[in-house]
Amino acid sequence: MPFNQLILPLLGGYLLITYANCFIYWTSRQSKEHLIFASAFAGAILAIVARAIALLIANTELGGYLYNFVHDRMNYEGIGTATLALLLGGLLVVWINRAWPAPEAGLWLYGRGVLSQLEALFFASFNGSIPAEGAVFRSLPVELFLRLGATTPILGKLFQKQLRKDQRWMVITSFDEGAGRANPAPIMVSMKDRKVYVGLLQHAPSMKATGMSHLNLEVLLSGYRDKDDLSVIFTDDYTAIFAQNQEDCPEDVEDTSNPGEEMNDGQTLPSFKVLPVSEILSASFFDVSIFERFQKRRAAGVESARERERELAPEPHLLRRVFRALFDK
Known part of the structure; x- marks a missing residue:
């Protein structure tokens, strides 16, 4: 040649x-x-x-x-x-x-420990699954051979049986029977400017390095971290805002404020926010019940600390009586 x-x-x-x-x-x-x-x-x-x-x-x-x-x-x-x-x-x-679809390839990379901690969190959040305890993930040649064999007409069922036998994933959310997959898990993202967002990933994370530069997050809650103790304070609940918007603007009511002009052809604009990954300081799964319990415990700890300070501090009325006894005569 x-x-x-x-x-x-x-x-x-x-x-x-x-x-x-x-x-x-x-x-x-x-x-x-x-x-x-x-x-x-x-x-x-x-x-x-x-x-x-x-x-x-x-x-x-x-x-x-x-x-x-x-x-x-x-x-x-x-x-x-x-x-x-x-x-x-x-x-x-x-x-x-x-x-070997892209989401399954990403989960395989997660199971093999190839992804970074942040990338692994994104894949687990979008798929609502994490590696099961004791799960074994094969090497690339073996996994590729089995998956290609599963698509062949003669030996396909044998390979498919082997792939189904390996229960390598544990669902951490609820399973959507209609979609045939686990529901995504919400994550909390803290930015370098102390802003905090809680939401769901809009799309499956990209496996390309250039595709991981930004994150499309469907925001549910937003707020900030306190500058002193870095505690999370939420200021906006977007789920409540969207629900209120739907109640105020029912579908059967026609808006005639601008005759002959229809905003977005009656469609709702996408609600996701694009966040630069380089500006993310920390990220984690978000469970609202655990967060509320943590906030209550934190508030109780602050109140008990204040009680101890009041107990150790001298009584102001006693000092006042001493002052009056010395100088009011």
Whole structure:
């Protein structure tokens, strides 16, 4: 194969490692030099597989037809193998992404401990699940082999049975039977400017490094942290505001304040807020019942501290009596 045709297997390898869900997280965080080397390695494997396929069908009637079809249009030695390597890269991307959807690939990365603490929190929050105790997450080649095998028509049921057998996730919220997935868990995000937001992730976290620069949060509560003790103080309850807005503006009431002009075609604007991840100081799951109990305990502790201060402080009426006894005569 002429060297100038190696660009096609290289492109096939690039497509495979940059668009397949199981490789995106790693490749998006590599330098250009590492990305080129990885593309060349994947392209070499695709070229070897393509060459093996070409040799297998070379002496068949189909092989002769394909040889004439390709070389009548591009009469270059080895062009068939190079083109097949490129096509294999694209087909593998489609097959892998169908067998291994992005949310499941993200959860697998979570289980393998590859994600950062913040990324793991985002994936667990959106999927409403965390790794079960004692769960085992296979290596990438084994997991990929099982998932691709689960899509085959003959042995698919056997592989699917093995995948269902592994109960690797524990639902931390409620399970939505209609959607077929766990409901997302709310998170509390504290920003560097002491603002605090509680809400639900609008979209599944991106596995690309560039896609993790900002966070789309459907805000439920917002507030700030006290500058002295950093306690959380909520000032706005967006759930109550949205509920009040729906009561004040029922759907069957037509707004005629601007005749001939309809705001947003009657649609409600998205309620999520875009937050820069670089400005996040801390984040955690949010449970309103635990938060309220913590606030009550904190208030009780502050009140008891004040009581102790009053007990230790001298009685003001006693000092007043002494002062009067000395100077009022």
